[in-house]
Amino acid sequence: MKQDPIGGSVANALNDLTRRFADNDLFVIRDLDIEEGRPTASFAYLRTIVDEKNLNRELVGVLSDGHKYEEGRKDAFYIEFMNRLGSAKQLRHMEEVEQFISAAGVVFFIEGRFMAYGIVMPGYETRAIEEPKIEVNVRGPREGFTEDIQKNLSMVYRRLKTSELKSVPFQIGRQSQTTVMVLYLKNRVDEPVLAEVLKRLRDVQMNVLIDSAQLEEWIQDSKYSPFAQILNTERPDRIASALNHGKTAILIDGSPNALIAPSLFTDFLHPSEDLYERFYFANFLRMLRLITLIISLFGPSLYIALTTFHLEMIPTPLMLAFLSSKAGIPFPTFIEALIMEIAFEILREASLRLPRVLGQSVSIVGALIIGETAVDAGVVSRPMVIVVAMTGIASFTIPQFSTAISLRLLRFPLMFTTAVTGVFGLSLGMFVIFLHLCSLKSFGKPYVPLFDGREWRKVIENYVLLPIQHRNIQSSGSNRRDDETG
Amino acid sequence: MMRPVRWALLFAAFLTIAAGCSTDITEISDVALVMITGVDYDEERGKFIFTAYCILPSATSTEKTDKHHEWVASAQGDSILDAARNLRSRAGKTMNWQHDKFFVIGEEAARHAFYEIVDYMTRSRDIRLTSYILVSEGKALDTLKNKSETNDLLANDLLGRTINQHLWGKSISLTLKDISNWFADPYRGFVTGRLRTNHGAGRSEAGLVLSGGSAFHKGKFIGWLNGQDTLTVYMLSKRKEWNKLEFALRVQSRSANVTLLMHAPKKKFHFRQSDQGPAMDVDMNLKATLMDMDRPLQIQSPETLEQLERAAGREIEEMIEGSLRRFQRDFKADLLGLSDFIRQYHSKEWSRMKDKWDELYPAMPVKIHANVKLTIIGMNQSLEGN
Structure with a gap:
């Protein structure tokens, strides 16, 4: 890229800047000194995104503190002024200056200098640190990431007070120039994975980067897989724990969700809270979530298979119950399941999109009134309502929303294959999904941890939470045993 | 022009595997659940009588009741299969034998056509090998027309009694699996359940009694056992x-x-x-x-x-x-x-x-x-x- 060096003439530089920021109402140039009708010391910034009040106060403060603004002492005055505002960064090219101003910076030009000085003075409001909205924990830290990357970084750095914690900055987005920060622990990180992450980030080509989801799509391994391959979290404690496991974290300015790479399928099933509960209970929950995963993926399909193809597999008393509740239902089981599943998805989407207070009433209306009336009217059978409700609730126990929706989506093709060939179709679908999962990789690491004859302990630890003394921190960077929590 | 046609053909190809096209589907709402089957044989005319005790849902699912409608249907035929197929002419629903727990064989059928019956049952894929085989005094058809005394479904009632046999030992029921295992053995016989109608005093309706045993040897019914003899068989x-x-x-x-x-x-x-x-x-x-x-x-x-x-x-x-x-x-x-x-x-x-x-x-x-x-x-x- 062609870069314009700063020439030393303030007037030229300001002309250049004015041209670059033409038709921008926010752009402001203020002169500190003018000689022979030409500015010799000036600063430029974008109004409203810069803390203008503070800027003015400091300018007045410098002037009233008795610092004489006189010939020969001008440099000292400028330095005093800039020091009061914050740490200055030297900028040598006009492109840098432009970027700096766009990113809430104030840039100083002084005649005769072949550089400009930039100070970041954001004046915009950001959200305060709040409790995570999606990843809610009963026990454990209660702060979540915000949209401000600096706050987010501070939350991570506060948890890992070591010089081993490194951060690599990226500016991604031709227009948005979004700051992206890759964090890793030098002594723990999996080097090939880190190299791959950095390489992929360098290759990202986009105009505007707003949220981590866009970046995730760019850098994930398999673009057409229904499964999310990069874990996102809004919890700094989870990032700290992941870094300790030798993973890399990617923080994106403007997004309260940070990414973790590489991610395993099991990571999507275990919330950070597992680490904050007694390991018996945590393992019980992990097992429960594996069961709910199976229910949410196969629930309706299994019901279709049993009630339309394999009546002999239903215990007789249950069969008698089904017999009376299915009588007079006008639709085939498959259509019934399809109707109910789609109705459920509509309800879920409606309650999600509406304001929270209204959302609750929608789900109550939907679940109670529509469900009950549909059964009373003989449109759907009671067992089907139970199956769909059970499946829906089961899918809510999957902590990662992205995984839960992919499971919900895969339910439909499975229902199709089952409706055609019964349990055979179900197992065929199951087989295809399993093969696909096994073929996935996350930054070169297998997505599903399976036994490969080596490192069985690591594989087990992906599924089972061992007591803390026996937990082996996984990290190919260092194989030492450690008694840390995560 | 070709492109939309190609897509339409591809779509049509998918339609052939669409759910409704599968021939294997049996919807529960179309099923008559056969829970007891009776087999009788008329030796003079050489006819089999096939009786099915079916459960049908009472009405529609909207009624909050799990009452079932019991229905006993029977049909005649030259062979068991013929009789069983003729039975379908009387049933508006698909008869499903997969939940059939009991086969009640009439006395005459047990004496003269037991081989044919066991052969049919072991060959048929619908019939479970774990279903019990009982022999009824008189005709199986008449036995199945009885109501259970507990007002429960007759099949449930019989199943409960079969399960409780070990509490008194004077009744034995063998499964089809056991019978087909021993059937071919020319040296030993076996004993299975004995079902009879009891017109006891002080009772308005006749009830079914599962007591004693029916003895078989060399593939033929040879006689009834009383409770004591059955207990001996049970014990030994x-x-x-x-x-x-x-x-x-x-x-x-x-x-x-x-x-x-x-x-x-x-x-x-x-x-x-x-x-x-x-x-x-x-x-x-x-x-x-x-x-x-x-x-x-x-x-x-x-x-x-x-x-x-x-x-x-x-x-x-x-x-x-x-x-x-x-x-x-x-x-x-x-x-x-x-x-x-x-x-x-x-x-x-x-x-x-x-x-x-x-x-x-x-x-x-x-x-x-x-x-x-x-x-x-x-x-x-x-x-x-x-």
């Missing part, structure tokens, strides 16, 4: 259920009538060659619980207990020996499977005697030694107190 042949068996035994000891609950019988069979030919000894160890007596007995004294135990042992020996006499002399059928024991543990002797088994068996002495141990005598020493 149903190896899998020995541990569960409990039965009541009335014993007279020192002029008092005492009822004991016998359980966990352990047995050992011994085979020996005596001068008169092969002979068998059966050592039995039973535990007993004293349940009631009609007058006080000094049961705290060891002698009384010993006497009681001996009396109980004698009672059992007599009971079993009486039954064995009937099996050996009247039926001439090895209903206990003694031939199986000899074949398994004394194969050399068996290979020598198996050709003459039919003559040897009725004359073979079988000596029973029953050793009863009273383990629980209860808290009450006597009702009057001491």
Whole structure:
């Protein structure tokens, strides 16, 4: 890229800047000194995104503190002024200056200098640190990431007070120039994975980067897989724990969700809270979530298979119950399941999109009134309502929303294959999904941890939470045993 | 132009595997659940009568009731399959045999066409090998028309009784699997359930009684067993259920009538060659619980207990020996499977005697030694107190 060096003439530089920021109402140039009708010391910034009040106060403060603004002492005055505002960064090219101003910076030009000085003075409001909205924990830290990357970084750095914690900055987005920060622990990180992450980030080509989801799509391994391959979290404690496991974290300015790479399928099933509960209970929950995963993926399909193809597999008393509740239902089981599943998805989407207070009433209306009336009217059978409700609730126990929706989506093709060939179709679908999962990789690491004859302990630890003394921190960077929590 | 056509064809190809096109689908709402099947045979006309006791849902799912409609349908045919297919002409729903727990065979059918029936049942994929086979006195059709006394479904009622058989031991039901295993064995017979209609006094409706047994030998029904004989078969042949068996035994000891609950019988069979030919000894160890007596007995004294135990042992020996006499002399059928024991543990002797088994068996002495141990005598020493 062609870069314009700063020439030393303030007037030229300001002309250049004015041209670059033409038709921008926010752009402001203020002169500190003018000689022979030409500015010799000036600063430029974008109004409203810069803390203008503070800027003015400091300018007045410098002037009233008795610092004489006189010939020969001008440099000292400028330095005093800039020091009061914050740490200055030297900028040598006009492109840098432009970027700096766009990113809430104030840039100083002084005649005769072949550089400009930039100070970041954001004046915009950001959200305060709040409790995570999606990843809610009963026990454990209660702060979540915000949209401000600096706050987010501070939350991570506060948890890992070591010089081993490194951060690599990226500016991604031709227009948005979004700051992206890759964090890793030098002594723990999996080097090939880190190299791959950095390489992929360098290759990202986009105009505007707003949220981590866009970046995730760019850098994930398999673009057409229904499964999310990069874990996102809004919890700094989870990032700290992941870094300790030798993973890399990617923080994106403007997004309260940070990414973790590489991610395993099991990571999507275990919330950070597992680490904050007694390991018996945590393992019980992990097992429960594996069961709910199976229910949410196969629930309706299994019901279709049993009630339309394999009546002999239903215990007789249950069969008698089904017999009376299915009588007079006008639709085939498959259509019934399809109707109910789609109705459920509509309800879920409606309650999600509406304001929270209204959302609750929608789900109550939907679940109670529509469900009950549909059964009373003989449109759907009671067992089907139970199956769909059970499946829906089961899918809510999957902590990662992205995984839960992919499971919900895969339910439909499975229902199709089952409706055609019964349990055979179900197992065929199951087989295809399993093969696909096994073929996935996350930054070169297998997505599903399976036994490969080596490192069985690591594989087990992906599924089972061992007591803390026996937990082996996984990290190919260092194989030492450690008694840390995560 | 070609492109949309190609897509339309591709879409149509997918439609062929669409759910509605699958021929294997059986919707539950279209099913008549057959829970008991009756098979009768009219020997004079050579016709089979196939009866299905079906469960249909009462009305629609909207009524909050799980009442079911019981429906008994029967049809005639030249063979079992013919009769079974003719039955479909009477049923508006798809008959489903996969939940059929009972096959009730009429007495005449059991006598004359049992082979054909078992053959049909083992061949048919719809019929479970774990379903029970019972023989009814008279026609199976008439038996199935009875209502259950508990107002439950007849099938559920029968199943409950079958499961509870080990609590009294005077009834045995064999599954199709067991029967087809033993069916081909020319040396031994087997005993399965006996179903009859009881027109007891003081009852407005006739009820079904599952009691006693029906004996089969060489693939043919040979006769009925009473409760005592069935208990003998239960004690000595149903190896899998020995541990569960409990039965009541009335014993007279020192002029008092005492009822004991016998359980966990352990047995050992011994085979020996005596001068008169092969002979068998059966050592039995039973535990007993004293349940009631009609007058006080000094049961705290060891002698009384010993006497009681001996009396109980004698009672059992007599009971079993009486039954064995009937099996050996009247039926001439090895209903206990003694031939199986000899074949398994004394194969050399068996290979020598198996050709003459039919003559040897009725004359073979079988000596029973029953050793009863009273383990629980209860808290009450006597009702009057001491």
